[in-house]
Amino acid sequence: MPASATKPLKVAVLADSDTRWKWGALTANRIAPSATGNPEDTADGAGIRLDGYLLRGRATPTARQLGEVGVTADSLREVTAVEFLRAMREESYDLLVLALVGGGVQAMLHGLKRIWEDRPQRPVVVTGYVGVVYEKLADGLLLRHGADLVLANSRQDAERFRAVYEGVGADAGSVTEVALPFLGGAPYTGEPDPSAEQGSRPYTVVFAAQPSVPESRKDRTYLLNRLVEHARRHPEREVLLKLRSKPGEHTTHIEELPYQKLSQRLDLPPNFRLVYGHMGEVLDRTDLLVTVSSTAALESLHRRIPTVVLTDLGVREALGNHHFVGSGCLASWDQLDAGHRPEPDARWVARQGVAADGSYDTAFDAARERIAKLLDRPGGLPPLTPYYTPVTAPGYLPGILARHHLGPDGTPLPGAPAADKEPGPVRQIVRRAARGAYRHGVQRVAPVIRRMGEL
Known part of the structure; x- marks a missing residue:
C-alpha cells in the first residue's frame, strides 16, 4: 500500500524476547511513514x-514482562517460526520489523523469500x-543482511556496518542511521537540595543490572557487595538495584545467578532496595546511574544524568565496557565512594546516537523517507537477497535454518510445527513445564555442575 493511502499502514513485529519486543515495537512506531503523509503522525504510534x-x-x-515494557499492540500472539511464515503468507502487511537474534533474522529472511x-x-x-x-560484529551483521533496511543506532555503528558489508562484497545500501527508539524523558535538572523542605526526594544512585554481565558468581557478588557498601557509607542516599527480570523469567540473555538470589544472603541497609519497572520511570528519579555496560547508560546520557561505567572488573570485551572507551564515563567504585562525578565527552556522545543535543526528533527521518519510497516503488519490491546462500555459506546456513525447522531453500522441513488453533490445556501445561525445567536447569543445575567442575 502506498504511503499516501488513507487507511493506516499495517505493521508486523516479530520478537524473541522482552527487550527485542520493546525495540521492535518502538522502532516500528518511529519509522513507519504516516498514512497522512506527515511522519510525525506515527512518531508515537498513531496512523498504523x-x-x-x-x-x-x-x-x-x-x-x-510485556506489561513492564509498556508498548501496546493491536494484536499480540505467540508463534513458532513456521507459524509466523504462514501468517506472513496469509496476511498482507506494509512493514515488517524483525527484532530477533542474528540467526533468527537470517532464517526468517530465507523463509520469507x-x-x-x-x-x-x-x-x-x-x-x-x-x-x-560490542561483540560478533561481522557475524551478526551478515546474518542480518538481506533486509531492506538494517538500522544502525548511531553514526559510529553506521560506518562500521557499511565497512563490514563492503569488505565482503555485499550491498551496503540497506544500512540506515537512526537512534535507539526508547530514548526520551525529561532532562536531568540537578541534585535535590538537601536544605529543601521535608518531602524532597533523596539523592538516588541506581545500579542497572545485566542478566549475563558479569557472568561469574564471584564478580556478581563483588558488584552487589560494593553497591550495598555504598548504601551503608551514604545513609542519606537511596540506593536502587534496577533488575530486568524476576527469578524464573528470561530476557534477551540467560541469567544464571540472579541478584535477587545473591542479595538474600546479605544484611541489606534500609536505604537499599531492589526495583523493577520501566527504566525511564526509574531514571526520572536518578542522580547517578552506575552500570557495567548496560544500554541504560545511553538512556541516562541522553537525559544528561551523571553516568558511570564501572572499571572494577577491568575494561574488557567480555564485559562490553570497552565500548565506552573515550566516553569520559569510566570509573571505579572507589572513585565513586570518594565523590567522583564523571563528565561525558561531547564528541563521543554525539557519535553514539545519544542525541543529547536535541537532534533526536529528526533521528528517524531518513528511515521514514526510505521506507516511504520503497512503499511507493512501481511494481513492488524485488525478492529478498541475503548475503548467505547455499552457495556462499554451504557449511553454515543450513544449520541456522534447521534450528527454525527450515530447509536450505527456506521451505519448512517435514514434521515442522505447523500453524494451528490455540493450543489446548494439555499442550499449554506441557509447554509451561518444559520452560520451567529449562529455567531451573539454567539457574539451579548448571551453576552446581560448574562449581563441581572447578573442584
Missing part, C-alpha cells in the same frame, strides 16, 4: 496498525540491534 508476534523459545516474555516468491507485493523488511554492538 501494529500486530505483534512473539517467537516461541526460552526467552518468550511473560505477561508481566520463499513464501513471497510468487507474490507481486511484499512488505518492507527492517531489522537492527537492540542496543550497543
Whole structure:
C-alpha cells in the first residue's frame, strides 16, 4: 500500500524476547511513514496498525514482562517460526520489523523469500540491534543482511556496518542511521537540595543490572557487595538495584545467578532496595546511574544524568565496557565512594546516537523517507537477497535454518510445527513445564555442575 493511502499502514513485529519486543515495537512506531503523509503522525504510534508476534523459545516474555515494557499492540500472539511464515503468507502487511537474534533474522529472511516468491507485493523488511554492538560484529551483521533496511543506532555503528558489508562484497545500501527508539524523558535538572523542605526526594544512585554481565558468581557478588557498601557509607542516599527480570523469567540473555538470589544472603541497609519497572520511570528519579555496560547508560546520557561505567572488573570485551572507551564515563567504585562525578565527552556522545543535543526528533527521518519510497516503488519490491546462500555459506546456513525447522531453500522441513488453533490445556501445561525445567536447569543445575567442575 502506498504511503499516501488513507487507511493506516499495517505493521508486523516479530520478537524473541522482552527487550527485542520493546525495540521492535518502538522502532516500528518511529519509522513507519504516516498514512497522512506527515511522519510525525506515527512518531508515537498513531496512523498504523501494529500486530505483534512473539517467537516461541526460552526467552518468550511473560505477561508481566510485556506489561513492564509498556508498548501496546493491536494484536499480540505467540508463534513458532513456521507459524509466523504462514501468517506472513496469509496476511498482507506494509512493514515488517524483525527484532530477533542474528540467526533468527537470517532464517526468517530465507523463509520469507520463499513464501513471497510468487507474490507481486511484499512488505518492507527492517531489522537492527537492540542496543550497543560490542561483540560478533561481522557475524551478526551478515546474518542480518538481506533486509531492506538494517538500522544502525548511531553514526559510529553506521560506518562500521557499511565497512563490514563492503569488505565482503555485499550491498551496503540497506544500512540506515537512526537512534535507539526508547530514548526520551525529561532532562536531568540537578541534585535535590538537601536544605529543601521535608518531602524532597533523596539523592538516588541506581545500579542497572545485566542478566549475563558479569557472568561469574564471584564478580556478581563483588558488584552487589560494593553497591550495598555504598548504601551503608551514604545513609542519606537511596540506593536502587534496577533488575530486568524476576527469578524464573528470561530476557534477551540467560541469567544464571540472579541478584535477587545473591542479595538474600546479605544484611541489606534500609536505604537499599531492589526495583523493577520501566527504566525511564526509574531514571526520572536518578542522580547517578552506575552500570557495567548496560544500554541504560545511553538512556541516562541522553537525559544528561551523571553516568558511570564501572572499571572494577577491568575494561574488557567480555564485559562490553570497552565500548565506552573515550566516553569520559569510566570509573571505579572507589572513585565513586570518594565523590567522583564523571563528565561525558561531547564528541563521543554525539557519535553514539545519544542525541543529547536535541537532534533526536529528526533521528528517524531518513528511515521514514526510505521506507516511504520503497512503499511507493512501481511494481513492488524485488525478492529478498541475503548475503548467505547455499552457495556462499554451504557449511553454515543450513544449520541456522534447521534450528527454525527450515530447509536450505527456506521451505519448512517435514514434521515442522505447523500453524494451528490455540493450543489446548494439555499442550499449554506441557509447554509451561518444559520452560520451567529449562529455567531451573539454567539457574539451579548448571551453576552446581560448574562449581563441581572447578573442584
